[in-house]
Amino acid sequence: MLTRRQALRRFGAASLGLALADLPPGRGQAAEEIVVGTLLDSTGPINIYGLPMVDATRFAIDDINASGGVLGRKLRVVQFDTQSNNQLYTQYATQLILESKVAVLMGGITSASREAVRPVVDKYGALYFYNEQYEGGVCDKNVFCTGVTPAQQIGNLVPWSVQEYGPKFYTLAADYNYGHISADWVKLYLQKSKGELLAQEFIPLDVVDFGSVIQRIESARPSVVFSLLVGGNHIAFYRQFAAAGLNKKIPVVSPTFGLGNEQIVLKPEEAEGIVVIYPYFQELDNEANRKWVAAWHQRFGAGYPYITDSASTVWNGWHLWAMAADKAGSLEPAKVIAALESGLTFDAPEGRIALDPQSHHVVHTVHMARVNDKKGFTIFKTVENVEPSDTKQVCDLIAKPGQHTQYTPKF
């Protein structure tokens, strides 16, 4: 039997507990620092991309703080692990914007997660950076996409593959918005290169048995398999493909392989020879990258598996924002956006990049590489300064600023 005294005591204790848990951090500190937010997957199948990106976030924030911070103030990053769950992206984005009042929100890995965050960002007029390779087309005043896009990847990979291997393509794509839109881009570029699409298959993100898929590929006899597979579960395809001995018979090209360090999870004999295309490789031989990789290894250990293109993109995103905020002299989203649209360039580890004012996307130099036998890549071809034409040709946020949408290829 609960007496009134007992009830009062218990409710009092509970309320006190809740109140204490909700206290904001030391007020004095918070006034000095700039709070910024990031949403990335450290757990779940998407963490293969997320883990290096989380490390890159810390690395970039520390670097910015070491050079004096932004507007003379240090950055304090609030990070949530979204656990490969898109619901959490929406929830934490709202929390970061409304409760933590972040000056900028960076994050999202899969395109599904980005599209879960974008409406929240648009609703509250917050500034959002999406630092990851994707299918292109986002045309949103509040959003900056710094990753590599189809015009830069697929637009170069498809014509080269047709030339090198032959015109018959078999597309395997992850079954969500990224996979479908990217597969459309493949069709488009294949048309232009006079290639032939034998078939395209969409595989849900949780499928691990590719037996039927592999058999259909064998029946179709393509010149090349174009892989748009995503996530930890899809690594099983490459393993099962190699187990059936097909990696020696049919070449695989992919704009997604390697972003999740698949070449490290797989054995060299399973992954060797797969062709990829990115702006950044750890093996890039330029002054800036040599220093950056050395500093990374000093910070995270010399045994770090591999620094991915996603990690480099995150680094670029934070520095571009810091540059723009300093240039604008303010943290107000509208002013920072104006600064971001002023034609910024940045000396990134991948080389010099330019932020295109109209499309809010980045001009990248891309390199084609093959997976080698040392769990890394060997670069064999470079295409300089490729514009993000997939988005640029339809999106001008200076002439028409009120846009909050994503364009997709139409046939």
Place this chain on the structure above:
Amino acid sequence: MDQVLVTAVGVLFAISTLVLLALGLAVIFGMMGVVNLAQGEFLMLGAYTVLVSTSHGLPVWAGMALAPFVVGAIGVLFERSIIRFLYGRPLDTMLATWGLSLALVGAVTLVMGPATEGIATPLGSIEIGRYSLSVYRLVVIAITGGTVLAAYLVLGHTRAGLVARATMQAPGLVAASGVDPRHVFMATFGVGAALAGLAGAVMAPLTGVVPSMGLAFIAKIFITVMVGGSTVLLGTAASSGVLGLAESAVSYVSTPIYGQVAMLTLALVLLRLLPDGISGLWRERR
């Protein structure tokens, strides 16, 4: 002709994996009535056993042989500490095993890290006409066949199996004949966990090894066991056969998505028509 053969192997492989994965839960849920939501994590622990042993230089087969013992022991540990207090309380068991599942995923993430690890698929490939087939798939079919045979022999033709079956039906009688039912429950749970460990170990070279890998399987194996009903071997085998056939056949003809849809639709229909699972057919006839 070679296409038919390769497809047949593929379908048989899909059925076999389902049997192997579901067998542990069939013992724990089918025989004991314990709703073990941590079964997927027992699978995951079996896979990690292989990973850890291969990283210490042992051949992958040694890891697979070790996995049932390791996970069986872990199963016994949890039975002693958590499950045995909750017999006859299905809702509480569900809550407890759900908590156990989360705790195991968290613990493995802490110890092994959240990154996906890989184990190369052993043995190479063979040519069947124009098609290449992974030899390991045939090995998985063989392992499943062996496990089912062993289970049948133990359950039906050994004293231990007799005691186990008797305890599930009439524990009081078994106690009266001098065997402590609590020991039988403990051993049976351990065997169910061991079977899960074996299944996880066998699947490890095919998929990736990651703390959350149990999630990919748990729904499928529960559906298989429920459609199978309470008969451990025949029920599970029949249900795996039917569901596995549906999923892989439709998968081969179209895409994996429709395969999953077909399997789930069939499960729905079967459960509607046979609320006690496929075992219900046999029970009634007796």
